Amino acid sequence: MAAKKSTSKKTAKKITTKKATAKKAVKKPAAQSMKSFIGARVPDLVLPATGGSNVRLRDLMGKKVVLYFYPKDMTPGCTIEGHDFTRLKPQFEAANTIVYGISRDSLDSHEKFKSKECYAIDLLSDADEKMCKAFDVVKMKNMYGKKVRGIERSTFVVDESGQIVKEWRGVKVEGHAEEVLKFVGGN
Numbered sequence: 001m002a003a004k005k006s007t008s009k010k011t012a013k014k015i016t017t018k019k020a021t022a023k024k025a026v027k028k029p030a031a032q033s034m035k036s037f038i039g040a041r042v043p044d045l046v047l048p049a050t051g052g053s054n055v056r057l058r059d060l061m062g063k064k065v066v067l068y069f070y071p072k073d074m075t076p077g078c079t080i081e082g083h084d085f086t087r088l089k090p091q092f093e094a095a096n097t098i099v100y101g102i103s104r105d106s107l108d109s110h111e112k113f114k115s116k117e118c119y120a121i122d123l124l125s126d127a128d129e130k131m132c133k134a135f136d137v138v139k140m141k142n143m144y145g146k147k148v149r150g151i152e153r154s155t156f157v158v159d160e161s162g163q164i165v166k167e168w169r170g171v172k173v174e175g176h177a178e179e180v181l182k183f184v185g186g187n
Contacts, residue, residue, distance in 0.1 A: 035136065037156065037164045043134040047124040048107045050114045055100065055124055058162060064097040064184050065158040068171075069137045071151045073105045073113035073123075077173045081153075082113075084177035086120045095185045096160070100124050102131055103151060155180055 042065070046056045057065065068085065070078040085092075085099050092099050102124045105113070110123040124131070132138045132151060141150040153173070157166040157180065166183055168176070 037135065037167055040164050042158045042162045042164060043131070045130050045134060047102070047126055047131060049100070049122045049124050050107070050110050051122055053122075055122070057158065060098060060158075061162050062160055064095065064160060066092065066097055066099040066155065066180055066184065067102055067131075067135070067158065068099070068153075068155040068180075069102050069132065069135065069151050070153055072103060073109045074116075077153070078103070079117060081173045081176065082117055082119050082121070082123075084173070086118070088177050088181050089120045091181055092184065095181070097184045102126050104129060104132060157184060 042057045044056070044058045046054050049055045057067075066085075068081065070081055072078055082101055085101065089099065099121045100123070101119075101121060103110075104126055106127055107125040110125055113119075114123055126132050129138060135154065135156060137151050137154045138149055139152045140147050141152070142148075152169060153171040155168045155171055155176065156164055159165045168180075
């Protein structure tokens with residue numbers, strides 16, 4: 001009988017230790033690998049744009065630039081975001097600001113998307129992920145229970161001197177374009 005009590009005490013002690021360890025693990029904050037880009041110079045990259053041009057961000061000095069990264073052409077949230085920025089394009093222009101949407105989709109896909117949705121803003125194709133990597137917007141995401149690499153919806157504002165002055169990560173589409181416009185000084 002004494003042997004059984006000793007064994008059950010050991011088992012109880014192991015269970016208690018496992019519970020305590022599990023509680024400690026839950027309380028630890030997740031490591032943040034995301035760094036801020038505020039204050040950094042815009043990367044000197046060239047991307048193909050809708051309309052048959054190439055855009056070099058450093059060539060846009062003298063104007064503010066909004067770069068909004070979105071996951072995929074022809075998807076609901078991305079479509080709404082493009083419409084919001086298009087609707088506000090005159091106010092952005094009045095605030096000396098150019099807006100570009102960026103995703104990993106091909107230029108052909110961007111041309112179809114822009115034409116179908118009648119966007120007044122240009123879309124930049126980052127098929128080789130140069131810009132996405134430079135701005136650290138490609139993350140592991142959950143899609144239907146599977147882990148996939150995808151763009152985290154993010155927006156950056158570059159000032160007239162080529163310095164990043166504002167960033168938004170994990171953007172929710174509703175009201176975002178208006179928030180960006182307010183930041184750049186549009187009414």
